[in-house]
Amino acid sequence: MSAVSKGRVLQVLETYLPLIGGAEFHLHYLTQNLIAQGWEVEIVTGPADDGTVEHRDICPVHRLPHAVGRRALPYVFVWLLRFVRMFPRFDVIHVHHTSFLSFVAVIAGWFTGKRIVVTLHGLGVLDSGVNNCPIRRIYRWLSMKGAGRIIATSEEMTAVAVRFVPRDRVVEITNGVDTERFAPTGDRSFEGVAGTLRLATLRRMNPKNGVHFVIDALGLAGERLTFFLRMAGDGPLRPAIESGIAEFGLGQRVRFEGFLNHGQVKPLLDQTDVAMFLSTAESTSLAALECMAMGCIVVCSNAGAFPLFVQNGMTGFIVDLFEQGQSDYAAPMHLEPWQTERVAETLIAIQAMPAAELRRISEAARAYVRAHFDWSVITATTVAQAYRR
Numbered sequence: 224m225s226a227v228s229k230g231r232v233l234q235v236l237e238t239y240l241p242l243i244g245g246a247e248f249h250l251h252y253l254t255q256n257l258i259a260q261g262w263e264v265e266i267v268t269g270p271a272d273d274g275t276v277e278h279r280d281i282c283p284v285h286r287l288p289h290a291v292g293r294r295a296l297p298y299v300f301v302w303l304l305r306f307v308r309m310f311p312r313f314d315v316i317h318v319h320h321t322s323f324l325s326f327v328a329v330i331a332g333w334f335t336g337k338r339i340v341v342t343l344h345g346l347g348v349l350d351s352g353v354n355n356c357p358i359r360r361i362y363r364w365l366s367m368k369g370a371g372r373i374i375a376t377s378e379e380m381t382a383v384a385v386r387f388v389p390r391d392r393v394v395e396i397t398n399g400v401d402t403e404r405f406a407p408t409g410d411r412s413f414e415g416v417a418g419t420l421r422l423a424t425l426r427r428m429n430p431k432n433g434v435h436f437v438i439d440a441l442g443l444a445g446e447r448l449t450f451f452l453r454m455a456g457d458g459p460l461r462p463a464i465e466s467g468i469a470e471f472g473l474g475q476r477v478r479f480e481g482f483l484n485h486g487q488v489k490p491l492l493d494q495t496d497v498a499m500f501l502s503t504a505e506s507t508s509l510a511a512l513e514c515m516a517m518g519c520i521v522v523c524s525n526a527g528a529f530p531l532f533v534q535n536g537m538t539g540f541i542v543d544l545f546e547q548g549q550s551d552y553a554a555p556m557h558l559e560p561w562q563t564e565r566v567a568e569t570l571i572a573i574q575a576m577p578a579a580e581l582r583r584i585s586e587a588a589r590a591y592v593r594a595h596f597d598w599s600v601i602t603a604t605t606v607a608q609a610y611r612r
Contacts, residue, residue: 229261230314230610237324239268239284243482245509246319246344249398255281256399256602267309269324285309295323296358306331313337315610320344321366322359329369338371340609343380344506363387372609376506377528394608397528398507399601402593405516409493413581416496420450420574423495423519425488425510426502428458430554433501433524435464439557440501440566442471447571455480455491463556492517496581497573501566502526503545503554512596515539515588520581522569532596538588542569 234254240247254264258281267285287305289298302324310316310331317340318325325341332339367373367387375381375395384393415421422441426432434454441452454464454477461479468477483491492498498514498521505527512532514521521539523529533539544562557563573581594600 228263229606231263231265231312232257232315232317232610233309233313234264234266234317234319235268235324235328236266236319237269237322239266239286241271245398245506248485248509249342249344250319251281252399252401252598253602253605256598257606258282259599260602260606262606265313267305267324299323299327302327303331307334310335310337315340317342317609318366318370321363323362325366326362329366332369332371338612339369340372340374341366341370342374342376343384344376374605374609378531379527380506396601396604396608397531397596398509398512399598400509400512400516400592400596402516402589402597405489405492405513407493407518407589408489411518411582411585413496413578413585416574416576416578416581418449420448420570421494421496422450422452422570423455423491423498423514424452425455425483425491425498425514426500427456428454428460428464430460430556431502431504432458433503433554434499435460435467435556436501436558436563436566437499438464438467438471438473438477439563440570441473441476442467443563444567444571448567448574450476450570450574452477453480453491453495454478455483455488457482488513489517492519495519497522497570500524500529501542501544502529505529507532512592516592516596518585518589520573520584521588522566522573532591534591536584538584538591540569540573542566 234250236246236250238247240251257264265283270288271286289301306328316328316332316337318328319342321341321343329339364387367384373384373388373393375384375393376397381393381395424434424437426434428434468474492514498519500508500511500521500523502524503526507528511521511523515538521533523533523539523541524544525541526545530541533541535541542565544565
């Protein structure tokens with residue numbers, strides 16, 4: 224460790240860039256800012272993935288050629304031995320998710336006397352129809368019981384964590400945004416909203432992200448709403464979404480953008496008035512925060528962390544769709560009619576708002592994200608509340 228270093232951190236995540244995902248970007252930006260604030264960081268992860276994002280490692284990344292996930296158990300002693308050898312060199316062991324590597328890291332922490340910090344990103348934490356696997360529940364139980372500090376990325380994650388450990392071992396620290404990179408450069412006058420509301424979804428098309436609910440709401444709104452929707456991302460629900468677009472006759476008002484890398488997202492957001500996030504489960508949505516930093520108006524469900532950072536009518540809009548605390552990754556194919564109508568009515572109300580009011584919400588959203596969710600702020604909070612004993 225160099226004389227000027229504040230300490231050494233080993234970050235542990237089963238997957239890392241170039242694989243695209245919220246946890247992967249979370250780790251990237253946290254690492255970037257830890258290094259900027261004087262920490263030495265290394266990452267240990269699973270095999271490399273053939274991703275399409277342009278990525279250059281900003282610190283040493285150790286990739287073991289052994290499986291993680293469902294096929295990981297045969298390699299448990301290989302991972303454990305590697306961790307036992309690595310841990311003594313570090314001051315902080317920071318593990319992401321409560322899955323296989325978290326389980327192994329906690330055991331290695333017992334052998335080496337190292338305290339483990341675990342961040343709950345969401346997947347594998349909630350009680351859900353997609354998380355009923357007994358081994359996953361063992362990973363979750365042991366990861367939380369063995370952690371010296373748990374970082375919950377939302378109130379819902381906190382509610383789960385305190386079922387396993389005392390509240391004083393849990394700190395609530397959300398995701399963050401690079402607000403310098405995600406800053407608006409396009410037209411933010413909102414003068415054209417009355418003519419055409421420019422909508423966007425920036426989510427993988429899987430059930431819990433609720434992209435299919437957007438199509439249902441637009442179909443229900445019909446001629447009450449004039450819009451153009453751009454859909455970034457892909458996934459298993461795309462055929463069903465395409466079917467819905469055809470059923471409602473929306474083909475001329477919807478465009479699929481496909482997968483976009485980080486460099487392509489900003490130009491899309493510069494041309495977006497409203498970004499839609501109708502998830503049935505969410506930790507802290509990095510995409511939603513990036514949209515707010517860009518000055519987009521966000522329309523979010525009341526699931527997960529959205530109500531924590533979206534003040535309804537002030538920094539965006541919350542649509543009450545679900546019972547509080549009932550987030551679930553096993554999402555339905557369609558909302559109830561009253562839920563779909565609430566989404567449609569929200570969009571219709573936004574289109575009817577004066578441009579000046581939309582500008583006020585846009586500016587308030589960006590200011591709020593800069594003050595509370597910039598990665599420099601999140602990193603400093605992580606160090607103070609989780610890394611320091």
